[in-house]
Amino acid sequence: MSHSPITPIVIIGAGPAGIATAVEAMNRGYKNSEIVLLEKSGEVGHMIQSKYPNEKPVLANYKERMAECIGDMCITDMTKSDFMDYLSTTIKERELNVKFHEQVEKIIKLKNGQFNVITNNEHYLCDAVFVAIGNMASPRTLGVPVAEEVASKIFYDIQDISKEMADVLVVGGGDSAGEYAKILCERGHKVTLSYRGGEFNRMIDQNRDNTLKLIKEEKIIFLPSSHIKEIQNTKGLPLVSFAEGDYKPRPFHAIVTALGTERPTKYLSAIGIETIIEGEDIFSESKMEGLFFVGDLASGKRGGSINFAFNSGVKAIGKACSLYLDCDL
Numbered sequence: 001m002s003h004s005p006i007t008p009i010v011i012i013g014a015g016p017a018g019i020a021t022a023v024e025a026m027n028r029g030y031k032n033s034e035i036v037l038l039e040k041s042g043e044v045g046h047m048i049q050s051k052y053p054n055e056k057p058v059l060a061n062y063k064e065r066m067a068e069c070i071g072d073m074c075i076t077d078m079t080k081s082d083f084m085d086y087l088s089t090t091i092k093e094r095e096l097n098v099k100f101h102e103q104v105e106k107i108i109k110l111k112n113g114q115f116n117v118i119t120n121n122e123h124y125l126c127d128a129v130f131v132a133i134g135n136m137a138s139p140r141t142l143g144v145p146v147a148e149e150v151a152s153k154i155f156y157d158i159q160d161i162s163k164e165m166a167d168v169l170v171v172g173g174g175d176s177a178g179e180y181a182k183i184l185c186e187r188g189h190k191v192t193l194s195y196r197g198g199e200f201n202r203m204i205d206q207n208r209d210n211t212l213k214l215i216k217e218e219k220i221i222f223l224p225s226s227h228i229k230e231i232q233n234t235k236g237l238p239l240v241s242f243a244e245g246d247y248k249p250r251p252f253h254a255i256v257t258a259l260g261t262e263r264p265t266k267y268l269s270a271i272g273i274e275t276i277i278e279g280e281d282i283f284s285e286s287k288m289e290g291l292f293f294v295g296d297l298a299s300g301k302r303g304g305s306i307n308f309a310f311n312s313g314v315k316a317i318g319k320a321c322s323l324y325l326d327c328d329l
């Protein structure tokens with residue numbers, strides 16, 4: 001392990017929030033050589049590349065978060081592939097220093113106010129840390145008893161659903177659930193949607209309209225106000241029982257849950273970050289002054305969006321400039 005020279009800004013995670021944070025730091029006078037992005041995977045925007053179905057449009061207004069951008073980075077509705085190009089082009093044009101396959105093992109606040117960020121590869125001494133790792137490493141689970149033999153038939157995203165899994169249960173009532181159900185229908189699966197609510201109040205209009213249309217056309221079997229009670233094994237398939245007697249137990253080839261995510265508190269705690277302070281703004285600062293949470297990590301219960309993540313990076317750099325960094329503007 002080598003000892004790096006001082007890198008004033010360390011950003012953990014090279015998704016939308018991390019990249020926008022780096023771009024804004026450069027706009028405020030930092031050179032690309034003074035900023036490092038640590039990305040655990042081998043690509044930028046890895047969550048989006050791996051979790052968004054290829055045919056899914058990337059929507060500018062998402063989760064009731066309107067696309068009002070305050071910094072350089074901003075999207076309008078586009079395809080997934082155009083969005084990935086947008087991220088790669090930004091990295092290229094700004095010559096951002098992304099260290100792939102690098103994971104933080106410990107963050108230590110030093111007496112002089114700086115941080116020592118220790119990874120599997122390096123030590124970075126820095127003035128501010130921005131944690132932009134998203135929430136997707138911790139998807140919310142069903143929280144019901146599941147027979148061990150069929151646990152492998154429960155998925156968190158539809159990239160894992162093969163053609164052979166003809167009969168699929170989607171669980172959830174938010175945007176992801178609606179999008180998953182629609183795409184699975186289009187791919188030719190028989191789709192059942194189980195939602196504990198009766199109306200899709202949490203979806204943006206476009207997803208709600210699409211979902212209701214497919215239900216009306218009987219392309220999605222909708223189980224409103226349904227609560228999964230248990231998942232048993234029937235001949236190697238998950239047999240789903242519901243708390244409501246009206247819904248008889250039924251088998252599926254696969255179950256996809258779209259129940260949102262939890263904060264990765266275990267990981268954060270393991271690397272030395274104890275608490276996320278809920279800010280009133282679109283980013284938050286930890287108890288360790290100078291360490292910020294941006295993007296989905298700061299988005300609270302409402303959930304985040306890409307433009308929210310971009311804005312979050314801009315605001316967090318603004319605060320860091322006023323307190324800990326030596327910015328031009």
Ligand SMILES: Cc1cc2nc3c(=O)[nH]c(=O)nc-3n(C[C@H](O)[C@H](O)[C@H](O)COP(=O)(O)OP(=O)(O)OC[C@H]3O[C@@H](n4cnc5c(N)ncnc54)[C@H](O)[C@@H]3O)c2cc1C
Nearest residue numbers: 013015016017040046047059062133134295296304305306
């Ligand atoms: C299925 C789905 C569909 C969506 N559709 C839309 C949409 O149409 N429009 C929209 O605006 N929003 C959409 N969203 C939400 C949007 O993708 C997120 O709000 C946004 O990506 C958050 O950006 P982020 O940078 O905070 O986190 P992420 O995009 O999750 O990026 C985090 C980055 O950090 C990396 N990372 C994770 N852990 C570590 C670690 N320990 N160390 C280093 N790096 C790490 C990841 O590999 C990733 O590159 C969707 C989300 C999902 C799941």
